[in-house]
Amino acid sequence: MKLNFDPNLDYQMQAIEAVCDLFRGQEVCRTEFTVSMKQPEHQLALGMAETDLGLGNQLTLLDDQLLENLRAVQLRNGLASSDTLTSGDFTVEMETGTGKTYVYLRTIFELNKRYGFTKFVIVVPSIAIKEGVYKSLEITQEHFNGIYAGTPVDFFLYDAKKLGQVRNFATSSTIQIMVATVGAINKKDINNLYKQSEKTGGEKPIDLIKAAQPIVIVDEPQSVDGGLKGAGRTALDAMNPLCTLRYSATHVDKHHMVYRLDALDAYERKLVKQIEVAAATVEDAHNRAFVRLVSVSNKRGNITAKVELSVKTATGVKRQEVTVCDGDELQPLAKRDIYADFRVGEINTSKGEEFLELRYPGGEEFLQLGQAHGDVDRLAVQREMIRRTIREHLDKEKLLRPQGIKVLSLFFIDSVELYRQYDADGNPVKGAYARIFEEEYRRAAKLPAYQGLFNDVDWGYAAEEAHDGYFSVDRKGGWLDTAENNASGRENAERAYNLIMKDKEKLLSFATPLKFIFSHSALKEGWDSPNVFQICTLREMGSERERRQSIGRGLRLCVNQEGERVHGFDINRLTVIATESYEQFAENLQSEIEAETGIRFGVLEQHQFAGITVTSADESLSALGLDRSKKLWEYLKTAGYIDANGAVQDSLKQGLKNGTLALPDTFQAAEREQIIAVLRKVSGRLEVKNADERKPVPLRKDKTGKAVYLSDEFKALWDRIKYQTTYRVQFDNDQLVDDCITALKAAPAISKARLQWRKVDIAIGKSGVQATEKEGASTVVLNESDIELPDLLTELQDRTHLTRRSIVTILTKSGRLDDFKCNPQQFIEQAGEIINRCKRLALVDGIKYHKIGEDHFYAQELFAKDELTGYLRNMLLNTQRSIYEHVIFDSNTERDFADSLEKNDGVELYTKLPSWFKVPTPLGSYNPDWAIVFDKEGEQRLYLVVETKNSLFGDDRRSNENAKIKCGMAHFAALEESENPARYLVATSLEDVLKTTQ
16 A cells, blocks of 8 residues: 555645745745865755855844744734744644644755755654654655655664764755654763764764754654753754744644644544544442542642542442542541441652552552552453444444455553563463453454454454554563663664554555554554554553543544545544543543643633734735734623633524624624634534444335335436536636736735844853843844846746746736835745635636536445444434435534425425535535425426525635535536436525525
8 A cells, every 4th residue: 555645735735834934035045056165066055054064054034034924924823923032943733633744744845945944853752753754754755756846855863873874964955854752862971962973074963963053843842842941952952953843733832833723623624533432431330449549639738639439429329539638537438338447548649659558458559540449340341342342343344344444443551461471481472451352353253243344254363363462572572561761662662663663554454454453652652543443442541641642543534545535524433442431531631632732612812813814995805913803802702702711601602503693894794704713613612422322324215115215206316416527627817817916916015124133231140141132122124236036937937837928917917026126035925825826716717517428427326335324413313205214414504404304395305415425626525415306386396406504695605615516506507418407506494495496
């Protein structure tokens, strides 16, 4: 298998643009020839600087220009504005599974293309991520070669034994990427990086890196830094970076945020899998004195612990948390005799060594966080969890194997010995989990529901080949618990990760029988297989970030056997099998997201409308801005939609739900739509599904037992809409040129280069040298009369792919050519962006669809082959007119529409069109909502395809939605060959349909 990459994902391009636009105004990259003492003749590009130690990045922007660019990027992306440029650190937040590594690797190429930067260092916290990044560099090499015309690039893993690579890194003029773990570079006293070496010409490797002034990319900085003044942070600063770009889903120190795709964005846009939980909760097991340590606390010397006990209440015995101190008796707290003579001993609150001493008749026990005394047979519970995981896996395999998608499941366990042990001679022996798995796997294979999955299976090997473990590997090949806190541990971990990372594509192939993976911290971060559909936690998920890190291993959208990404929640559903209630899991996950990402669920921030696009009186586009965002926030507070802290009130939720939300009249329809989108996001919460609510949706049968989808009525409908089409796009070039001229005229002004003066007092004292800024700062505009102007037409032609004649017309009639002389690079970037935006909007205006032929259609039999499942809370049950027994809806509008179809006697039958029924468009596949057969009181039947929306007005909808609707109209118009063709409509309710068909 070969993984494919989509180069045009908008959210990834936005993240790349956010970083690149920080350097707007930096001279455009041009290649020149120069003479060097060390090399007779070599190429040197602007954006690079030459020193005695090699070639390095060069930044010509001043701090105030960087700050201006930073604020513009933050405004565009709806982020809080930075008051000052406190550091050269810039933060990109991207939810796990959305392509963070791809984004920063492509950013490297884009920074080189635009500004000539060539030196990059990627610093990661662990060997797992290091191997993952190197693998990503390998598998994306061909992809980036296609985008960037074979731009040469060298990449290598930093190795203290191969310091010659660092020398090449410093002296080469091509893109150089060094990948290193923080553990390999942060110990000055023992690290070869800080020592002189013959392999680097007698220089210290760190001095070569400093001279290169690299752009440092930090992957998972919260694990790299070691705190603001930790060893990791010191190692990063020692490289003298031109700037530091920080990428993670769970930042601790956010610095200057330039782009944010948080958990809510990712789930709402279906960029990751839908999460559901299969919860294993123990109930009515109160026959022993149960004690579980939940947490410990030391507040001003008052040491306490929270423990969970089986407490007698008015409605029976229930497990509840209580706070205890050293010496407390548990019987009075639990109100049960079974706890007689149970008492608390020592409580240790030292970080990493937390425990509670439990004393009871006949002994004592030291409970660590999450551990319990008197619990039910743990292996019995874990057997049930393994069994449920296997069943969930096989259910998905039945659905996805015919679509070319391999299903993987992942078990997180306590320790290696529970999966594999070694006898006295060192031979491997199956642990308890391995034995249980094979027993349950063989048992499931005998069930009638799964017989089709096990044809021609050799059961002498099948169960053993279906699972494997990934743990650290010692020098003798034995498995052991992972620990990377010393050199030996890192070597052991690296042997394991080599196995995992280098067989990434092989694992996704049907030819590999391995489907179930057992591990623990070895897969904590850095290993993300897109086809993990089940995660079973056979150990407690109690530590910080544990829950999000665990489910993060399965959030990526799956791929098929061609390596192509497959979209849609109907396929991408991650099932978490956990030992806590569904509600508790969801609540804990929400809390972790709030704590780690800074998202405040249900709280509106004053800056959150700043990036909204508004249209001024002269029809030019601009951002709303921070001041107007604050005024809108104040309006919502005055109206009672939010409180003084920005907390969302019920009136706002109700107004959003029923469409009665009042906004100032100054906002146009398109602007109101953006405002409402922000409010919906803040008012909502991350939805986690309950696996027990999922049920199949069978096809409905009539009174004779015949499936309704096989009826003559449905066949007549299907014959009118089943055919596939292709399209051609024809530009009205004159109109496109006119649109570009208008947009370029209304574009913001181009600023000149400036010189920023600052004055500081230097004080030398016992504590060191201090610089304190004083009055006297000033800005001077630089008139760059001698600037060498780049080839404007060639630059814009490369960026927009328009003809030179069209570009000349746009530039001359816009009246903005003087701006090009003022700041060439800024003008090129702005003009290119405006022209490409106009192209995208014009894309569907000239679209023409054609039926491919009589042999290209969606077969009616697909309804029977495609197994449909859904969740009870999103289902209209026991329908009488649909071809399915139940209807799955995605919104209140769809639910109300389906309910109206059920109650209207004129509707003979209908269906929610399945996800495989797609219309191709230039903006991606389009799946219409409904197909309906309507009997108009004995007149000719009506055959309808209906798209349901919240509004009938195009300016109330997103431009992408309108474009796809326009394509839908053109597609079905191309099928109007029969005497009574199907009609395509857009409606908010059945009433809209009835009015249109009168």
